Amino acid sequence: MDRKLSAILAADIVGYSKHMERDEQGTYERLVAGRKELFEPEIARHHGRVFKLMGDGLLAEFSSVVDAVECAVALQRGLAERNVAVAASDRIQVRIGVNLGEVIVEGDDRYGEGVNIATRLEQVAEPGTVYVSEKVAREVERKLAFGFERMGSQHVKNISEPVILYRVKLDGPPKSRIKPTRWLARHRWPGAAAGAVLAATVAATAALGIPAWLQQPILISNDRPSLAVLPFTNLGGDAKWDRIAGGLTEDIITDLSHARSAGNLA
Structure with missing residues (x-):
């Protein structure tokens, strides 16, 4: 039995039976047109593959979970x-679920818990939304510009452990709601501590003989705590440390920007 790690996208039409009962031919034509003109091209553009078609939905496989989430958002938009x-009566809405997990490979088809959870996520999603598992949210939170809203945990059919759900925020400014896990994010810095770090940083620049224009604190017009992260300087002369110093600065800025209590960051 062959297994592989895949991102699975499950999509399902809302109220499909009612649409078919009211207008069978028109619903079928709109379904085929949407599949050919939107779903299949968008999935292919994001390097995915449809491996199963149902009357009112589909399952697609992606080697990249980033591609899978981007595709899901592009489909809804x-x-x-x-x-x-x-x-309004003819509009087709879909629910989409995305999961990352191991799947069983059988020819062109895929089976297993990785597929089952994606399907369950889609089933509990609201019309027009994208739901992802916690594993997906944590994997893509720093790689995509979409925000995520935790929707709690839920027991779903044929899955023993509760599944933690996240809804992709399709509109509005991106803002992750996922709890930060790295050291700097876990140790929240209150406003007084941030101010102390800023003062210490400015004092250090003066002691090291850094030009006066770099010693001036950055003034920000609101009352939230502010923190300036200045570039690290390589004092050893070895060029390889320049890259490390630059990367360390960027890592600190990134970690601080993901903290819920972060105010202004310069």
Whole structure:
């Protein structure tokens, strides 16, 4: 039995049976058009592959979980644009779930818990939304510009452990709600501590003979705590440490920006 790690996207049409009952031919035509004009091209553009088609949905596999989430968001946004020109009663909405996990490979088909959880996520999602598992959210939180909202945990059919759900925030400014796990994010810096670090940093620049313009604190117009992260200087002369110093500065800025209590960061 062959297994592999894959990102699985599950999509399902909301109210498919009612649409078919009201207008069978029109619903079928809109379904085929949406699949051919939006879903299949978008999945291919994000390096995915549809491995199963159902009457009212599909399953697709991606080697990259980043591609899978980006594709899911593109599908929901593309469908919303298509619905603008359609009467409300004829609009097709979908729910999408994305999971990252091991799947069983059997020819072109995929089975196993990795697929099952993606399907369950899709089933509990609201119309027009994308739900992802915690594993997916933590994998892509620093790689995508989308925010994530934790929706709690839920027991789903045929899965023994509760699944922690996240909803992708399709609109508004990106802001991750995932609890930071690295050291700097776990140790929150209150405003007084941030001010002390800033003062110490400015004092250090003066002691090291750094130009006066770099010694001036950055003034920010609101009352939130502020913290300036100045570049590290390589005093050893070995060029390889220049890259390390630059990377360390960027890592600190990134960690601080993900802290919920972060105010202004310069």
